[in-house]
Amino acid sequence: MSVQLVAWALETPCGSISRKAVLIALANAANHHTGLCCPSLKRLAKETDSSVKTVQRCLDDLEAMGLIQRQERQRDNGSQTSNAYRFFTVTVTTPPDHKHHPPPDTLHSPEP
Numbered sequence: 001m002s003v004q005l006v007a008w009a010l011e012t013p014c015g016s017i018s019r020k021a022v023l024i025a026l027a028n029a030a031n032h033h034t035g036l037c038c039p040s041l042k043r044l045a046k047e048t049d050s051s052v053k054t055v056q057r058c059l060d061d062l063e064a065m066g067l068i069q070r071q072e073r074q075r076d077n078g079s080q081t082s083n084a085y086r087f088f089t090v091t092v093t094t095p096p097d098h099k100h101h102p103p104p105d106t107l108h109s110p111e112p
Contacts, residue, residue, distance in 0.1 A: 002032040005087060012067065021048040022058040023067065026085050038073065040082040059085075 005027035014020040025047040029037040039047075044055045062068045071084040 002027060002030040002035060004032070005030045005035060008087075014062070014065070014067075016058075016061075018048070018050060018054055019058045019061055021050065022055055023062055026062075026068065027087070030085075030087065035087050036084055038082050038084045 006024060009020070009023045009027040012020075012023065014023055022044060025044050026037055026039065028047075029039040029043075031037065041052045041055055044050075044059075045052045048055065050058075059068070059070065063070055066088060069086045069088065071086070073081050073084055075081050
């Protein structure tokens with residue numbers, strides 16, 4: 001969990017409670033060093049008390065708003081697994097008292 005991302009998600013206008021819930025669920029699932037997360041649609045639906053279809057619509061909207069980017073992932077056999085999600089407007093920092101962690105990461109849009 002990334003406390004910084006959850007705090008950011010709580011303050012970020014999303015235009016609907018469903019989008020907000022999905023953004024918070026993504027932030028809650030994010031790695032606190034990288035900001036990357038890979039929750040399944042079923043998990044997001046369960047955590048937001050929504051249908052999978054609603055979660056898919058919200059993810060489309062959040063991506064169109066420039067708040068996240070989805071990256072499709074595949075298993076070794078070629079079948080699709082859960083997508084990876086990145087946040088673009090947040091800098092994830094490591095607390096200064098944790099010396100064994102890597103330096104802070106700034107999340108950027110991937111190169112085209």
